[in-house]
Amino acid sequence: MGAIGVLTAGGDCPGLNAVIRGVVSRAIELDAEVVGIRDGWEGLMHDRTMPLDRESVRGILARGGTILGTSRMDPYIHGDGLASCNPTLRRNGIDRLIVVGGDGTLRSAMRLADEGLNIIGVPKTIDNDIPGTDTTFGFATAVQVATDAIDRLTTTAEAHNRVMIVEVMGRTQGWIATYAGIAGGADFILVPEFAYDIAEVVDKLRSRHRSGHHYSIVVVAEGIEPPPGYRTAANKKDAFGFERLGGVAYQVASAIEDQTSFETRVTILGHIQRGGSPVASDRVLATRLGVKATDLAVSGATNVMVAVRGTTMVACPMEEATASIRAVPPDLYDSAATFFG
Numbered sequence: 001m002g003a004i005g006v007l008t009a010g011g012d013c014p015g016l017n018a019v020i021r022g023v024v025s026r027a028i029e030l031d032a033e034v035v036g037i038r039d040g041w042e043g044l045m046h047d048r049t050m051p052l053d054r055e056s057v058r059g060i061l062a063r064g065g066t067i068l069g070t071s072r073m074d075p076y077i078h079g080d081g082l083a084s085c086n087p088t089l090r091r092n093g094i095d096r097l098i099v100v101g102g103d104g105t106l107r108s109a110m111r112l113a114d115e116g117l118n119i120i121g122v123p124k125t126i127d128n129d130i131p132g133t134d135t136t137f138g139f140a141t142a143v144q145v146a147t148d149a150i151d152r153l154t155t156t157a158e159a160h161n162r163v164m165i166v167e168v169m170g171r172t173q174g175w176i177a178t179y180a181g182i183a184g185g186a187d188f189i190l191v192p193e194f195a196y197d198i199a200e201v202v203d204k205l206r207s208r209h210r211s212g213h214h215y216s217i218v219v220v221a222e223g224i225e226p227p228p229g230y231r232t233a234a235n236k237k238d239a240f241g242f243e244r245l246g247g248v249a250y251q252v253a254s255a256i257e258d259q260t261s262f263e264t265r266v267t268i269l270g271h272i273q274r275g276g277s278p279v280a281s282d283r284v285l286a287t288r289l290g291v292k293a294t295d296l297a298v299s300g301a302t303n304v305m306v307a308v309r310g311t312t313m314v315a316c317p318m319e320e321a322t323a324s325i326r327a328v329p330p331d332l333y334d335s336a337a338t339f340f341g
């Protein structure tokens, strides 16, 4: 058997180091060699590697970021697919690859598997939007960060009789907004999956403030449409071609302030949600995913993604994991809506 390559690609996510530690520790137990590939696909295309042994993963379990580095380069957008990776694979004796990434990364990994490389995917994203798995590591940490922020914003909102708009990440899905909104007791949560009517939001806030609550918390997912009449220029794109999001909270705030005269402020949490130490449940999930990914790599499995179903780690066909984006289900949003207004 050749070496197992491991790379982390796309946006970083709390728990990446726990995955790497899980991969390396299990490989040592199974007598397999692991080569770390630096900076995601970019390192694979440009032969940037590092040996991974017991020493290199010591003390990294609780550390945010990734000791391997990451990038938003892609072998099919910025290279010729497997042909661009082969020199690095050959030079390092790598014949199987563990790819830790989100939807874009996993789609490229699946194409490499179709070209003949042994691929094991590990789902990674704070957005929690990958199908085939119950949840993704990093999500619980992002929700905790956002909830802590909402708790803090609530006391200052109350002191000043203000409306606070809190914008969270999640790209086209509203998982972080919905969970953090429920956990933080938000008075409205706006997510891309369910269209909102700004007039209804305004009405609910007005009646809330009339009935004795003089402040409100509105959580918005970064991927929502701005209220009609409050559009701005399109955002720039990242290296994957995805639109860079962030800032819609200002348009929601303008609409609310214009229509209610309630003093309104905006907080955009941004990359704070991705930085720092993973919460305990993310450390456990990431560790288990890393261990299972190595088991699958050693067994010769390919074109599968490690997934958690209930309390069990399973191998899910990559095709299932990349076929769609997992949206917030209506019943979850409906529970959150009980507390609106």
Ligand code: F6P
Pocket: 011, 012, 102, 125, 126, 127, 169, 170, 171, 222, 238, 244, 245, 274
């Ligand atoms: O997909 C994870 C994510 O954090 C999204 O929630 C967010 O829109 C995006 O990445 C931000 O990416 P970047 O780090 O390139 O700004």
